[in-house]
Amino acid sequence: MTRPHILIIGAGFAGYHAARRLSRLARGNADITVLNPTDYFLYLPLLPEVAGGVLDPRQITISLADTLPGVRHVLGEATDVDPDQRRVHYRDPEGRRASLGYDRLLLTVGSVNKLLPIPGVADNAHGFRGLPEALYLRDHLIRQVELAGGSTGPADRAARLTFVVVGAGYTGTEVTAQGQLLTTQITARYPHLVEKPRWMLIDHGDRILAHLDHRLSDAATGVLTQRGVDLRTSTSITEVTSDGVHIGDEFVASRTLVWCVGVRPDPLVTDTGLRLEQGRIAVDAYLRVPGHPRIYACGDAAAVPDLTRPGKLTTMTAQHAQRQGIRAADNIAADYGVGHRRPYRHASLGFAADLGGTKAAAKPLGLPLRGLPAVAVTRGYHLAALPANRSRVAAAWLFAAAGNRPRTQLGLVPASAVPLDTASPEVTHADS
Numbered sequence: 021m022t023r024p025h026i027l028i029i030g031a032g033f034a035g036y037h038a039a040r041r042l043s044r045l046a047r048g049n050a051d052i053t054v055l056n057p058t059d060y061f062l063y064l065p066l067l068p069e070v071a072g073g074v075l076d077p078r079q080i081t082i083s084l085a086d087t088l089p090g091v092r093h094v095l096g097e098a099t100d101v102d103p104d105q106r107r108v109h110y111r112d113p114e115g116r117r118a119s120l121g122y123d124r125l126l127l128t129v130g131s132v133n134k135l136l137p138i139p140g141v142a143d144n145a146h147g148f149r150g151l152p153e154a155l156y157l158r159d160h161l162i163r164q165v166e167l168a169g170g171s172t173g174p175a176d177r178a179a180r181l182t183f184v185v186v187g188a189g190y191t192g193t194e195v196t197a198q199g200q201l202l203t204t205q206i207t208a209r210y211p212h213l214v215e216k217p218r219w220m221l222i223d224h225g226d227r228i229l230a231h232l233d234h235r236l237s238d239a240a241t242g243v244l245t246q247r248g249v250d251l252r253t254s255t256s257i258t259e260v261t262s263d264g265v266h267i268g269d270e271f272v273a274s275r276t277l278v279w280c281v282g283v284r285p286d287p288l289v290t291d292t293g294l295r296l297e298q299g300r301i302a303v304d305a306y307l308r309v310p311g312h313p314r315i316y317a318c319g320d321a322a323a324v325p326d327l328t329r330p331g332k333l334t335t336m337t338a339q340h341a342q343r344q345g346i347r348a349a350d351n352i353a354a355d356y357g358v359g360h361r362r363p364y365r366h367a368s369l370g371f372a373a374d375l376g377g378t379k380a381a382a383k384p385l386g387l388p389l390r391g392l393p394a395v396a397v398t399r400g401y402h403l404a405a406l407p408a409n410r411s412r413v414a415a416a417w418l419f420a421a422a423g424n425r426p427r428t429q430l431g432l433v434p435a436s437a438v439p440l441d442t443a444s445p446e447v448t449h450a451d452s
Contacts (some may be wrong), residue, residue: 024050026352027122029098029288031056031084033064033338034319034345035128039446040439043351045358050306053092053120059084062151063406066413070154070189071161072376073425077151078366087407092445094120098129101292103312106364124314125353127292127301128345131283131320131336133440140260143190145279147190147440156433157195157278161203163429164275165217177267179273181207183218184265185280186257189231190224190373192280193240196221197375199278206427221251222267227253229381231335232371236381238245239390242381279440283336285321297323298333305363307348316352318344318364327365339369342405372398377421 026042028035031054039054046052060081069075084093096110096118109119133147146160147153168180183203185196196219203217221228221244228244228251231236242300244251252267259266264273285300294309295302300323302310307324309315318324319341326332334340347364354361372382372394380394389397399417403410 024123024356025121026050026052026124026126027120028052028054028126028128029056029092029108029317030054030128030130030321031058031061032128032130032159032319033061033341034130034348035126036061036082036084036345036350036407037342038126038128038318038352039084039088039091041346042289042353043088045349045353046090048090050356052090053094053325054084054088055094055108055120056084056097057097057113059093059095061087061407063402065190066402067148067151067154068198069376071148071157071195072150072202073158073427074198074376074420075413075416077155079409079416080406081151082407082409098288099291101125101127101288101294103293104317106314122314124355125316126348126352127289127315127317127321127339128348129286129288129317129321130341131285132287133279134282134284135279135440136281138257138259141257141277141279144260144262145186145277145440146426146435146438147279148195149283150194151431153438155430156435156438157199158202159431159433160276160435161199162206162427165203165206165210166429168215169207169213174215175178176217176272177213177215179264180275181213181215181277182220182264182272183217183278184220184222184272184273184274185278186222186226187280187282188221188225188251189280189282190229190255191400192223192278193222193228193244193373194375195280196249196280197247197379200244200249201376204247205423205425209427215288216248218250218273219248220252220272222252222255222257224256224432225253229373232373232381233361233383233388235388236371236373236383236390239394240373240375240406243381244377278441283320289321300333305365306361307344307364308349316348318348324364327363328367334364340366361438369401372401374398375401395412 062081096112100109164180168177301317320336324334370384380398382389382394
């Protein structure tokens with residue numbers, strides 16, 4: 021008898037942890053393949069620290085080959101799913117087309133930037149979903165300060181030193197916090213600059229980090245306000261140009277707009293032909309696609325029922341994706357007689373936002389923390405969650421604490437390589 025073939029599409033939080041779990045459960049009794057465009061798992065929660073010059077990109081990328089023993093990795097991007105033939109078609113990095121068969125399929129294709137129908141956003145803003153965008157943003161911030169330092173026009177200097185972030189969820193808040201510290205350090209090299217970096221964080225909600233406890237949101241607000249960040253809540257932008265941002269009737273001259281308003285499922289989701297719910301692949305509590313017993317889905321691409329809130333879906337977070345991936349792996353293994361199938365039910369581990377330096381806001385297991393205790397909990401959680409590179413990340417934090425953030429451009433990623441997703445914009449506001 022041939023061994024069963026388990027195919028996992030995507031190596032984000034859900035796909036990576038599913039593959040890791042299955043590699044242990046299968047123990048050579050099944051063939052496991054991961055189809056992914058890159059050869060690494062990206063630890064997304066620390067991406068703002070790459071943009072802020074604290075961490076090196078290699079410290080938050082986890083090699084699939086080194087950490088997934090017994091799992092075959094195929095470089096490519098899925099283009100089509102054929103449930104009848106049990107095949108997934110894909111395109112490799114050189115544009116060649118091929119396909120893979122499967123006995124069980126796990127769809128974990130993740131999400132992409134979510135757009136709103138605002139003129140100029142797609143052409144003048146940059147998202148923040150991967151390493152290229154983080155590397156580009158880091159270079160861009162340094163470049164704008166350097167150009168301002170050599171400019172003779174006060175209006176031009178002010179525009180280059182004005183940085184606008186839209187979306188005050190985890191990503192937008194942490195990008196703002198890390199970026200503000202980086203640009204402040206770089207500006208110190210230009211004592212003749214009268215203008216100082218101006219950071220603006222804009223959100224249509226009534227407070228930043230709206231999904232956190234009010235006390236944590238207030239703590240983060242206090243930290244950013246003390247650093248001089250201009251917080252604009254209950255506010256939306258109306259137009260973006262190459263020269264700046266229109267915020268209602270106000271025009272803010274700027275050369276930087278970072279788009280962090282939310283995400284939507286990867287476009288492959290709509291091309292699968294599977295039933296969707298709220299734009300995501302419909303699954304049952306066991307993460308199985310109804311009507312397709314060989315197909316599972318989880319993470320941002322799946323509409324997973326939240327059994328703790330009847331009638332609701334789980335939110336699109338890394339915490340859910342990781343644990344759903346593990347549960348999907350257990351349930352797939354149960355199909356082959358290893359263990360028992362169980363529904364996905366979660367209990368929140370809490371929330372944490374690293375604000376750079378000695379500042380953070382965290383609520384582990386319901387206990388609100390701020391300041392150094394929050395920093396310790398936040399970074400301790402990240403070190404525990406990282407599958408590798410822990411000592412390198414800890415060392416980088418120590419160097420950053422001593423004020424050692426690299427201040428030179430790398431020039432690796434041009435602006436043309438990181439366009440904001442230009443798919444059809446959504447018509448409703450995204451949760452940040």
